[in-house]
Amino acid sequence: MEKYKIVVAHDSDNFFNEALSEISSGPEHFKNLNLLLQHLSNGSPKMTLASFEKFFKAGGIIVIATHNNEIIGMATLVTVTKLNGVTGRIEHVVVDPVHQGNGLSRKLMDELIKIARSKKLRYLDLTTEPKRIAANGLYQSLGFIKRETNPYRLIL
Numbered sequence: 739m740e741k742y743k744i745v746v747a748h749d750s751d752n753f754f755n756e757a758l759s760e761i762s763s764g765p766e767h768f769k770n771l772n773l774l775l776q777h778l779s780n781g782s783p784k785m786t787l788a789s790f791e792k793f794f795k796a797g798g799i800i801v802i803a804t805h806n807n808e809i810i811g812m813a814t815l816v817t818v819t820k821l822n823g824v825t826g827r828i829e830h831v832v833v834d835p836v837h838q839g840n841g842l843s844r845k846l847m848d849e850l851i852k853i854a855r856s857k858k859l860r861y862l863d864l865t866t867e868p869k870r871i872a873a874n875g876l877y878q879s880l881g882f883i884k885r886e887t888n889p890y891r892l893i894l
């Protein structure tokens with residue numbers, strides 16, 4: 739496991755100067771992150787410097803897994819401020835297929851759950867498609883309970 743590193747970033751400085759300090763600079767960060775994103779959804783907009791700035795400004799937290807100074811896994815936590823309290827949403831959980839099965843997503847999720855507890859969020863929500871066997875196994879093994887609700891979306 740020594741060759742893998744798990745790093746958390748809460749803001750752009752954290753992300754670029756600390757988390758990514760040993761990683762090749764510039765657009766390479768986004769290339770690797772956007773390659774990972776393709777495993778989640780083909781048509782989704784790309785991550786950019788501007789989208790990262792917005793994400794951190796809104797209180798987002800990213801945890802990344804690196805291997806030989808390359809980003810090979812990620813997971814994010816965003817907080818949702820509701821009338822009756824603050825909750826969290828986990829998004830963009832993905833590990834490069836070459837590195838799957840090494841316990842990395844569990845470590846990424848453990849970090850985010852620890853942070854969510856320390857922020858006293860009421861609960862964490864996430865969704866995943868039924869066909870994503872590994873993801874469903876991961877979330878259930880972490881104690882996430884499947885809810886009977888229909889997720890809806892209005893594309894704007």
Ligand SMILES: CC(C)(COP(=O)(O)OP(=O)(O)OC[C@H]1O[C@@H](n2cnc3c(N)ncnc32)[C@H](O)[C@@H]1OP(=O)(O)O)[C@@H](O)C(=O)NCCC(=O)NCCS
Pocket residue numbers: 777778830831832833834837838839840841842843844845865866867870871872873874875876877879
């Ligand atoms: C889901 C995903 C992130 C798991 O990453 P990973 O680093 O390989 O997972 P880990 O090695 O940390 O395994 C953690 C747990 O996940 C579950 N799991 C992992 N692979 C599994 C598989 N093929 N079948 C069933 N459960 C699996 C197990 O509970 C495992 O714990 P265990 O090893 O103690 O049994 C990875 O498969 C992935 O990136 N898939 C494509 C993207 C995706 O579906 N993301 C989720 C979108 S919501």
